[in-house]
Amino acid sequence: MQIACCAYVASLIAVAKADELPATFSSENALISYIDELNTSHPSDPNSVIELTNQLIDYALKNEWQEAYLHAAVLKFENLLEQDNIAQANMLYQNIYQKAKAVNNDHILYLLAVNELDLRFSLGEDVDFDALYLPLIERAKKTDNPYVITNIYFAIGLNQYERDLFADAIQSLEKAYQSSKSVDDTFALSQILTQLSNIYFDLGDFPLGIRYSEEALAIAKQIRDLFSESVILYNLGSAYFSHKNYETAENYLNEALALSKKLNDDIGVAWAQASLADIALENKDWMYALDLYAQAEQVFAMTGDPELEFGAIIGQVRAKLELGAYAEALSKLDTTYDFIKNTKRLRSQIDYTKIYAQIRYAQQDYKHAYDKLEEVITLLEQRYENEQAQDIQKYKIKFDTQLKESQNALLLKENEIQSLQLETQERQQKLWIIFVCLTLGFMFIQMWHRQRFKRMALHDYLTNSPNRRAVLAYANDCYRQAEHGNTPLSFGIMDLDNFKSINDKYGHEVGDQILKRFSKACQAVFNSKEQYGRYGGEEWLFVTNEQNKEAIQALFEKLRSEFNSTKSDTSPIEIEVTFSMGVAYYKKGKDHDINGIIARADSNLYLAKQQGRDRLVVDE
Numbered sequence: 001m002q003i004a005c006c007a008y009v010a011s012l013i014a015v016a017k018a019d020e021l022p023a024t025f026s027s028e029n030a031l032i033s034y035i036d037e038l039n040t041s042h043p044s045d046p047n048s049v050i051e052l053t054n055q056l057i058d059y060a061l062k063n064e065w066q067e068a069y070l071h072a073a074v075l076k077f078e079n080l081l082e083q084d085n086i087a088q089a090n091m092l093y094q095n096i097y098q099k100a101k102a103v104n105n106d107h108i109l110y111l112l113a114v115n116e117l118d119l120r121f122s123l124g125e126d127v128d129f130d131a132l133y134l135p136l137i138e139r140a141k142k143t144d145n146p147y148v149i150t151n152i153y154f155a156i157g158l159n160q161y162e163r164d165l166f167a168d169a170i171q172s173l174e175k176a177y178q179s180s181k182s183v184d185d186t187f188a189l190s191q192i193l194t195q196l197s198n199i200y201f202d203l204g205d206f207p208l209g210i211r212y213s214e215e216a217l218a219i220a221k222q223i224r225d226l227f228s229e230s231v232i233l234y235n236l237g238s239a240y241f242s243h244k245n246y247e248t249a250e251n252y253l254n255e256a257l258a259l260s261k262k263l264n265d266d267i268g269v270a271w272a273q274a275s276l277a278d279i280a281l282e283n284k285d286w287m288y289a290l291d292l293y294a295q296a297e298q299v300f301a302m303t304g305d306p307e308l309e310f311g312a313i314i315g316q317v318r319a320k321l322e323l324g325a326y327a328e329a330l331s332k333l334d335t336t337y338d339f340i341k342n343t344k345r346l347r348s349q350i351d352y353t354k355i356y357a358q359i360r361y362a363q364q365d366y367k368h369a370y371d372k373l374e375e376v377i378t379l380l381e382q383r384y385e386n387e388q389a390q391d392i393q394k395y396k397i398k399f400d401t402q403l404k405e406s407q408n409a410l411l412l413k414e415n416e417i418q419s420l421q422l423e424t425q426e427r428q429q430k431l432w433i434i435f436v437c438l439t440l441g442f443m444f445i446q447m448w449h450r451q452r453f454k455r456m457a458l459h460d461y462l463t464n465s466p467n468r469r470a471v472l473a474y475a476n477d478c479y480r481q482a483e484h485g486n487t488p489l490s491f492g493i494m495d496l497d498n499f500k501s502i503n504d505k506y507g508h509e510v511g512d513q514i515l516k517r518f519s520k521a522c523q524a525v526f527n528s529k530e531q532y533g534r535y536g537g538e539e540w541l542f543v544t545n546e547q548n549k550e551a552i553q554a555l556f557e558k559l560r561s562e563f564n565s566t567k568s569d570t571s572p573i574e575i576e577v578t579f580s581m582g583v584a585y586y587k588k589g590k591d592h593d594i595n596g597i598i599a600r601a602d603s604n605l606y607l608a609k610q611q612g613r614d615r616l617v618v619d620e
């Protein structure tokens with residue numbers, strides 16, 4: 001049993017309403033419009049369309065309307081093809097082609113070209129498919145008419161399918177599917193889905209094949225395309241038969257048979273009968289099988305399809321063998337002798353040789369049976385090799401398709417990943433920038449804090465001058481240098497005079513301002529070699545390399561004058577304040593730390609206070 005394929009569903013154009021033919025047509029154009037209308041109207045079965053086109057052809061010829069004749073003849077040709085009536089279709093094709101070529105009728109030649117592939121293939125001719133369909137592809141690319149695009153890709157897809165170019169066929173049919181979907185051409189959709197399902201059945205993808213078939217069946221029912229419905233029902237029956245689900249197969253095939261009978265579609269009836277006979281053989285219902293095969297054989301003989309005819313005969317031979325009618329079986333088998341001699345189909349040769357051997361064996365003619373079985377083995381080996389090659393091809397196609405799909409999916413994923421990576425990179429960059437900014441900011445803050453703490457640790461918070469710790473550290477450094485070298489070193493202590501009374505009189509804030517003023521003056525007077533700092537409340541220590549009394553006196557005077565001239569930043573009142581200073585020299589060998597020197601300076605300060613303040617007392 002085989003799926004009803006291309007021969008059954010040759011054309012998408014050949015659809016028509018089996019309406020009554022109008023009595024008259026006002027002009028040739030009116031007739032052409034009527035024929036074109038048939039192409040796009042609801043489909044009917046090829047038989048009805050052929051009947052109608054015969055009348056249209058007569059009408060056109062009577063009126064000598066050449067163009068209208070060509071349109072009607074093409075419609076008839078397409079339906080003959082669809083009916084699998086190849087011999088008649090071919091004759092009509094030649095006739096139309098010559099006439100269209102003579103008048104250079106491009107449209108008619110195009111309609112023929114779309115169907116030419118199918119015709120030539122059905123005739124078993126060696127066809128240069130590329131040469132035939134490349135111009136069609138060019139035409140499809142140039143036009144934006146979805147109906148033309150559908151027709152072309154459908155025709156190409158079918159022919160690729162016939163040549164077992166499954167992957168290419170799927171691609172072409174999917175193009176046809178897209179363009180028919182764009183204009184909701186339901187009739188075309190049903191046909192395309194039917195062919196796609198056939199391909200998937202052939203590729204061994206039973207579930208997908210069933211899905212497409214069921215979709216196609218639903219559409220055919222919806223648009224009341226009884227002919228397509230019968231074909232799809234037949235296909236479903238065949239698919240379930242191949243899957244050894246005989247019960248479901250029989251149901252579908254009986255439905256197909258009933259519909260084909262209703263449509264007077266003899267070929268459809270014969271196909272369904274032959275397939276039901278196959279099931280009857282499986283069910284060991286030999287008589288029923290015999291009857292069905294015999295009916296089918298008659299039709300196949302008429303339509304001139306020797307393969308189908310042979311199939312129906314072999315079926316009968318098998319049934320006769322099972323019934324024990326060996327002589328009848330053998331003479332029936334003999335009727336296929338010429339066909340077997342000419343056919344290149346290994347499958348038919350094997351069927352013939354095998355059943356021949358079986359009959360001889362049943363007749364106990366073991367010699368003949370043995371010889372024939374040896375032939376069968378050789379044929380089977382050949383077929384096995386061919387099928388293996390075909391299987392490899394099929395698996396390769398499946399693999400290639402899956403590979404392409406996974407490559408596409410991979411590409412998509414890669415793109416996704418790349419954009420995600422880009423996003424992540426951007427995000428990371430942003431995070432880095434934020435991180436770096438935060439780190440730098442943090443470091444800056446840390447540094448600032450450290451500086452601040454350092455400052456706070458070594459500076460007096462009120463006057464912003466070096467504090468006691470800072471000036472003592474400096475004093476110690478200078479002392480060590482002086483101890484190891486010959487650098488002179490002196491320490492001086494300065495103290496604001498009567499500061500308590502100022503605080504008492506003007507308040508602490510004013511006192512603070514005076515302290516700041518004094519610090520500013522020190523800052524202005526002491527140079528880089530000298531260091532001063534707030535040693536206590538209103539006491540200041542300074543370190544200098546000077547041990548010259550006049551120089552120290554000059555320093556004191558300078559500071560006094562600076563202090564007097566320095567104005568307070570904020571205090572509204574300027575108060576006359578003096579200070580006293582006591583200075584002691586470092587005496588090498590005698591002083592072992594800074595404490596003695598500071599103590600002596602403090603003593604000198606005390607002396608200065610004693611002597612009336614606002615003065616300097618230096619070591620002698």
Ligand SMILES: Nc1nc2c(ncn2[C@@H]2O[C@H](COP(=O)(O)OP(=O)(O)OP(=O)(O)O)[C@@H](O)[C@H]2O)c(=O)[nH]1
Nearest residue numbers: 496497498499500501503508509511512537538609
């Ligand atoms: N406004 C202000 N006063 C301070 C600060 N530190 C210490 N003093 C004050 O300085 C005064 C020091 O007074 P005393 O030690 O009695 O000496 P004096 O009044 O300066 O008298 P002589 O040193 O003898 O001239 C005290 O009243 C302290 O309160 C300060 O940071 N701000």
